[in-house]
């Protein structure tokens with residue numbers, strides 16, 4: 751069957767968007783389909799306001815006529831829809847393959863709900879096959895990278911052709927090859943304690959629902975189990 755599984759998951763997630771909501775727009779090739787569908791619904795009369803997690807998503811939303819607001823004009827979001835590079839059954843995520851992790855984490859953390867949309871190749875038993883993106887300041891990056899390596903990975907500075915890749919925030923990304931991350935919460939704490947690390951791509955306790963598009967055309971929905 752020839753299904754666009756990213757589109758399938760993304761469009762399902764857009765069904766959760768209701769009139770009057772303030773919506774966070776994710777980044778990447780899956781979030782792209784969600785933004786496209788939202789644009790369609792806005793043209794049909796859906797009333798929402800949105801903020802974007804990257805310049806690319808902002809541009810796409812603007813072209814589609816999705817009303818964007820400044821961060822200073824709202825204090826929280828109802829729902830954010832975003833993709834992921836990997837996700838496990840506990841809805842722990844690796845994000846940042848597209849370099850937008852910092853803005854994505856700020857936006858998702860300030861949303862009442864986050865829906866992660868993905869194709870089934872992103873669902874894994876253990877996180878870490880995908881190199882974990884870590885956003886670091888350019889100043890003394892060599893030292894920061896050396897500290898990251900001590901956590902048991904091979905960090906590689908992301909490149910954009912001949913140049914070092916820069917995020918929308920002017921920082922570098924160290925793609926950190928762990929292969930298997932035994933404890934994502936512990937690794938998150940260890941990374942946060944390194945001076946020079948701005949943010950890392952581990953999203954823990956942030957996603958509420960995962961909508962996974964499957965190659966056979968079906969959709970799996972996983973809800974996060976939260977302790978009350």
Ligand SMILES: O=C[C@H](O)[C@H](O)[C@H](O)COP(=O)(O)O
Nearest residue numbers: 778779780846847848849850
């Ligand atoms: O920085 C980029 C984001 O975290 C993306 O949401 C993530 O890389 C997944 O992107 P895609 O849907 O293109 O695989």
